[in-house]
Structures are given as C-alpha cells and as structure tokens.
Amino acid sequence: MSRPMRFTDLVNFFERMAHRTVANHKPSERTISKKEQLEALMDNYLEMEGTNNLYPLILLVCPDLDKQGRIYRIKHAKLAQLLSEGMLIQNRKDRDSARLHSYQTQEQEGQGNFSNVCFDILSKTPGRCALDGQGKKTIKDVNEFLDALGNAAKRKGGQGEEEQKALFKENMGMYTAKEWKWLCRIILREMKVGISEAVTLKALHPDATEFYGCNNNNMIKVCEELKDRNQRKSSSIVLDKAFVPMMCQRPKDMKDVEKMCAKGSIYIEKKMDGERLQIHKNGNAYKLYTRKSNDYTSLYKWIIDQIERKRLIKADKCILDAEIVGWWPGDEELHARYLPPTSLKTIGLMLGGNFKDANESGNMSISDISELSGERKEKCRLCLSVFDIVQVEDNSLQKQQLEKRLQTLDEVCKFEKHLFERTTQIVGNTVEDAFQAIYDIGAEEEGVVLKVPSSEYQVGGRNGAGWMKMKPDYITGANDTFDVVIMGGNYGQGAVRSGRVMQYIVGVIEKNKIAENPPKIFRSFCKVGTGLERQKHWE
Incomplete structure (x- = not known):
C-alpha cells in the first residue's frame, strides 16, 4: 500500500517551479511546461492517495480557485503576530518579531517577501520548528489545519483570534522552516510559482475552464465531475443559475x-x-x-x-x-x-x-x-x-x-x-x-x-x-492630467521592489480665502503606482 502524499513532496514541487528558469535547466528539460509538470503531480497524488478527487491538492496548489471556501481574515501583520505567538515570542520588539512586522522596510535576508523572511528566521533558530527533512505532515493534515484556521475566523469577538493563536502554537513544531514558508504563501494567497488559475484548470481537464465558469466558480463540483482527462464533458450556461460572464482582454500595448x-x-x-x-x-x-x-x-x-x-x-x-x-x-x-x-x-x-x-x-x-x-x-x-x-x-x-x-x-x-x-x-x-x-x-x-x-x-x-x-x-494624451503633490508612499514587495517606495500617495492644495505662501493644508487625492519606468523610481 502506497503512503499518502506528504506536504514535503508538494513543497519540493513548489521550490522547483519557483526556481524554474532557462538558466537552471538542461535543454532537454526546458520543453517540459509547468502545465505538464502539474499534470504529473496530479497523477502522482491520485495514485498515492488512492482517490480520484483532486480538490484537496488544488486547494494548496492554486488557493485563488477556492472562491467559495476558506476565508482566514489574515494579512501580513496578523500573520506576523500569529507566527510570533507560535514561536512563543511575547514581545513585539523582539528581533525576529520585528523582522516579520517590518519585512518590507528592514534590510534583511528575504527583504520584501514575507514568506522568505519567515523561512530565514525559522531555519536559523533550531527548536522552533521541525528539522529539515523531518516533515511528516500529509496533504490531508495541512488541509485540516487550514480548515480549522478558516473556521476560527468565523467566530465573533476575540474567540476566533485566540483559536488561531492556539492553532499556530500547536502546529509550529510540526512543520519544517521550508514548509512554513509555503504555508505562509498559501494563507496569504501569494504563491508566486507561475501557476495561474488558467494553467491549473487546463492541467486538471481540457473542459475544466468552461465547466468552472458555467458552475459559478464551484471548484468542488469541477473536481467531482471531471475526473478523467480523456473523457470530454460539455457544459453550458443554465437558466436561473449565475455564471462567470465573458471578460475583456486589456491590451498590453x-x-x-x-x-x-x-x-x-x-x-x-x-x-x-x-x-x-x-x-x-x-x-x-x-x-x-x-x-x-x-x-x-x-x-x-x-x-x-x-x-x-x-x-x-x-x-x-x-x-x-x-x-x-x-x-x-x-x-x-x-x-x-x-x-x-x-x-x-x-x-x-x-x-x-x-x-x-x-x-x-x-x-x-x-x-x-x-x-x-x-x-x-x-x-x-x-x-x-x-x-x-x-x-x-x-x-x-x-x-x-x-x-x-x-x-x-x-x-x-x-x-x-x-x-x-x-x-x-x-x-x-x-x-x-x-x-x-x-x-x-x-x-x-x-x-x-x-x-x-x-x-x-x-x-x-x-x-x-x-x-x-x-x-x-x-492611451497617451487621451486622458486628463492633474498637478498633484507627493505626500507619502508605500513600499514595494519582492526581490526588486522591496525597500523602495513603489506607490505614491498624492494630494492637492486646499484653497483658502486668505492666500498662504507656502500653503499649509493638503488633501490626499489618490495613490499612483504605474506609469514610471523602474529607473525613475530609483531616482
């Protein structure tokens, strides 16, 4: 009897996809698309689990497809707090807690990428999590943990937050640093492995994209109905049932x-x-x-x-x-x-x-x-x-x-x-x-x-x-232009944007009956983050 797929197996797949570049692969390997590799992972999962339902795997591979499922109510700041609780850090001024809360601005290993900062902290502090190579949690275990996390978020008042803290304390030592890195990405829905919703659906079944849209983005039903890639299944819009309408492409240029x-x-x-x-x-x-x-x-x-x-x-x-x-x-x-x-x-x-x-x-x-x-x-x-x-x-x-x-x-x-x-x-x-x-x-x-x-x-x-x-x-010249004042900014994320202001908060001068020079009151107007070349941002 084959063993269930471990989360470590999926993490190794994520790592390969995240680092998959032309420079890192032999010529013979470059022709293997991410869709083909994802198909192989899916087939391997079905064989190891002895099932024909891919839904538990897809929840982790492409969380964005789960439109009607888990809602954690967790963003970066709260995740930093929960991880600190899990590592039994009581003081937010602690160096590691501060690193998590300041992942965008503080100069450090992994700066700008929350999950990478988390990995760096856990990998360099033995005893807080499972040792590398000792991860024994399965795909089922991970989904049960995430289900509990989502159910806790539904609780009113402070009860839900306390339950989430308890879950992190209970599970912190059961996953490796690298596994926590990818758990963070799954919770934040920031996978960054180049596997989109479209690629995942195509890997699942040739008719999955249309079936998914016709059934109002119900991924559970897609996985229940489309179990054999070689068996085509047509789908159509149904009267009195919502569907995903046809969208418009936005021109790149x-x-x-x-x-x-x-x-x-x-x-x-x-x-x-x-x-x-x-x-x-x-x-x-x-x-x-x-x-x-x-x-x-x-x-x-x-x-x-x-x-x-x-x-x-x-x-x-x-x-x-x-x-x-x-x-x-x-x-x-x-x-x-x-x-x-x-x-x-x-x-x-x-x-x-x-x-x-x-x-x-x-x-x-x-x-x-x-x-x-x-x-x-x-x-x-x-x-x-x-x-x-x-x-x-x-x-x-x-x-x-x-x-x-x-x-x-x-x-x-x-x-x-x-x-x-x-x-x-x-x-x-x-x-x-x-x-x-x-x-x-x-x-x-x-x-x-x-x-x-x-x-x-x-x-x-x-x-x-x-x-x-x-x-x-x-289109250049077809839109209105405004004279505005830069009042502040937000730091970017990722290896290139981290540590730099990539989004600007701009404002306008409030007119007073009595002219003031210089003006004293400015009102924030909007945020802008596109239109400038990278070199202009650096300057």
Missing part, C-alpha cells in the same frame, strides 16, 4: 489593438460606467446576477417590473448580458445624464428595492447623488444597457458568432431609450477608428470595447477570446 483590428471589421461599443448584470428570464420570473454572482433581483426589482409591464422582452426564456446604470432625466437647470455607478444601490433602494436575495444590507448614500435633492432625486431611475444574448428559449447561443447573436438580440428585445437600451455600437475597420472612439466617449462612458464579429461567447474568457477593453488612460 498598441500592438494588441493593431492585431485585433487586422482581423477585419470590428464592432466598437461604448462601455457604460455601471455594474455588469446578467438577466435571466424564465416566464414571468426574473433573476439578476452581478459579475461576482451576487443576486440583486430584489434590489433592482423596479426595472424588472418596467420590463415586464411594457413587454420589452418577447421571448418566454432568455439570458441577456448587460450593464445597469443610473439615469436622471434632467430639468430646466440641470441637464439629463447618466449617474455614477456608486449611485446604483441608492437608486435601487429608493425605488423600493431591498437586499433580500443578496443576503447583505445596504444604506442609501445621499452623497452619491448629492447635487440632486427633493423632487430631483425622486426622478432618478435605473437603465439597462444590453449588449449580448447567450440563450433564447431552450437554445444556447454560446457557440454562435457574435454577429448572429446580436441579430437574435434585436429580434427578442424591444428597446426603449434610457430604460432598456441596446448598447451603442459602430463598425470600425482600422486602429484609427478605435482611437477616435476613445476620444469621442462621453463623461458617463468608461471607455470602449472592441469585439470580433465572429467571436463566440466564452464563459469566463478573457485573453484571446475576441473582446478587448480600451480606456483613455491606456
């Missing part, structure tokens, strides 16, 4: 835009600045889900009533992809306009909605529409901007080309301006057309989306799926 435009004619859509919403209609019943699968049916009940009363959807069953925005019709003094996305919940609640289906609560935030008061505020409405259809009656349209889906959308829906709109769309043929659309966007529009007419609807798809999002800040 203008070459990506040129590449898309070179394919021929493209659809250019104005992207409204609202909230992504999928509308499921099943007879007279409706379900509204956000991009993160929150059920907002009861919150946006007003617009459902309007659609049903005016019979704006002709089909008995369908699923639409749309953006919901706020709308104010204007008056003699203030012009009509779409409202910022922060006003949506306010308007929904004001129009009689609630959070019954969403299992959350919310309050009306008058500041979202502060310039509108009294009768003006009461005129605020919700508006759906529809841009795709993925099912009509019992027929899935996922595999149909976008051009055909849009024809079906026009046949199924009766659009009404400022209530149930068809997203504004033009046909472009060149990169210049795409750029011009960016320069022409209105204040209520976030940017434009370029779409290939032949693209299919890929659940959860993004890169290479046929949709590309462009915003003014992606």
